Amino acid sequence: MNRYRVAVIPGDGIGVDTIDEAIVALDAVCEVHGGLELAYDRFPWGCAYYLENGVMMPPDGLQVLGDYDCILFGAVGFPPVPDHISLWGLLLPIRQHFDQYVNLRPVKLLEGIPGPLRDKGPEDIDFVCIRENTEGEYAGTGGRVHRGHANEVAIQTGVFTRAGVERVLRYAFDLAASRPRQELASATKSNALQYSMVFWDEVFAELQQGYPQVNCRQYHADALAARMITAPESLDVVVGSNLFGDLLTDLGGALQGSLGIPPSGNINPEKRYPSLFEPVHGSAPDIAGQGIANPIAAIWAASMMLDHLGHADAGDLLLRAVNAVTAEGRTLTPDLGGNATTREVGHAVQEQVRAL
Ligand code: GGG
Numbered sequence: 001m002n003r004y005r006v007a008v009i010p011g012d013g014i015g016v017d018t019i020d021e022a023i024v025a026l027d028a029v030c031e032v033h034g035g036l037e038l039a040y041d042r043f044p045w046g047c048a049y050y051l052e053n054g055v056m057m058p059p060d061g062l063q064v065l066g067d068y069d070c071i072l073f074g075a076v077g078f079p080p081v082p083d084h085i086s087l088w089g090l091l092l093p094i095r096q097h098f099d100q101y102v103n104l105r106p107v108k109l110l111e112g113i114p115g116p117l118r119d120k121g122p123e124d125i126d127f128v129c130i131r132e133n134t135e136g137e138y139a140g141t142g143g144r145v146h147r148g149h150a151n152e153v154a155i156q157t158g159v160f161t162r163a164g165v166e167r168v169l170r171y172a173f174d175l176a177a178s179r180p181r182q183e184l185a186s187a188t189k190s191n192a193l194q195y196s197m198v199f200w201d202e203v204f205a206e207l208q209q210g211y212p213q214v215n216c217r218q219y220h221a222d223a224l225a226a227r228m229i230t231a232p233e234s235l236d237v238v239v240g241s242n243l244f245g246d247l248l249t250d251l252g253g254a255l256q257g258s259l260g261i262p263p264s265g266n267i268n269p270e271k272r273y274p275s276l277f278e279p280v281h282g283s284a285p286d287i288a289g290q291g292i293a294n295p296i297a298a299i300w301a302a303s304m305m306l307d308h309l310g311h312a313d314a315g316d317l318l319l320r321a322v323n324a325v326t327a328e329g330r331t332l333t334p335d336l337g338g339n340a341t342t343r344e345v346g347h348a349v350q351e352q353v354r355a356l
Contacts, residue, residue, distance in 0.1 A: 003037045004309055007068040011046040013283025014293035015074020021295035021346030022302040028353040029314050036314055047078035047086050056089030062097045070305055073278035078285055096134050098273035100266035102171050103131035105280060107252035111327035115257050124233040125255050131245020132168040133266055135159045138242040160196045165203045171269055172239035173211045179236060182214050187221040187240035225251055253280050258335040260294025263301035265308060275308055277301040291341045294333040296322055299349055321352035
């Protein structure tokens with residue numbers, strides 16, 4: 001029996017609504033698998049915790065999480081807590097502390113989901129984005145001076161280290177080399193960002209020498225956004241810096257028919273620290289607590305967690321179950337044009353796990 005300890009942080013808004021369905025689906029997988037056991041501990045950290053305690057998680061929160069095999073996360077951010085307080089108080093410290101430098105985000109149109117693009121189906125929209133996840137524009141360096149005065153200044157600096165850029169690009173090259181198409185597209189903006197992105201491109205070119213089998217292309221991030229709409233079928237693996245990757249993968253979520261679908265893995269590839277799996281979507285305060293949020297992103301994130309734990313068979317079963325539910329098209333939440341509840345979609349996935 002393979003046993004794993006999972007720290008569960010539902011967080012805020014629809015993160016709380018959807019995470020239980022991910023756990024129900026994981027339980028169904030463990031039940032049919034027979035050789036897999038997951039033990040969960042829940043942590044009530046997030047904006048409600050902040051309003052009570054003045055911090056998003058307790059001072060020893062990171063130390064506590066360090067004892068787990070992985071982390072299942074819902075979403076972060078809820079009014080009246082400002083977004084920069086909630087994000088920098090919970091999710092970003094976890095990513096940085098546990099050196100989760102790869103943010104892996106599949107962009108794949110599931111069976112039965114009418115994507116927003118005319119004439120583009122599941123065979124056209126199927127690529128993977130890798131977002132640098134610990135530095136770049138999210139490094140958190142900068143400051144403000146002369147607050148409240150006419151000469152007020154705000155500076156936010158992107159930090160690109162050779163080690164940081166090289167390791168995430170190497171991960172992207174390795175992933176591209178392992179896939180049948182062996183294609184890698186890098187998001188740059190070296191025309192405008194003449195220091196950081198020129199450096200990014202140079203490291204990309206250096207690594208390219210070691211991967212002659214990988215067909216490499218570079219696009220300015222704005223052009224890549226357009227290409228994702230006009231020719232998504234031309235993309236196989238995409239790599240980008242922290243901010244570019246964030247923006248492009250929300251666009252990727254839209255290509256998948258709803259932001260309720262895409263998952264992400266915040267991965268420490270060396271497995272020195274726990275990795276974190278979460279939906280790409282945020283907390284969606286407008287529909288929080290109504291029981292209508294789409295749980296597919298959270299369930300798919302749980303499938304990625306199983307892959308990461310070394311149980312690709314179990315992860316694949318869970319993803320096939322999700323695909324079977326969307327292909328059937330009878331149990332879909334309102335974001336996909338249906339009228340099912342979060343619980344009903346979770347139940348349908350659970351049933352498919354058993355059936356498959
Ligand atoms: N489940 C993802 C989530 O809560 N996202 C909120 C957010 O703003 N994330 C920014 C980021 O992923 O960098």
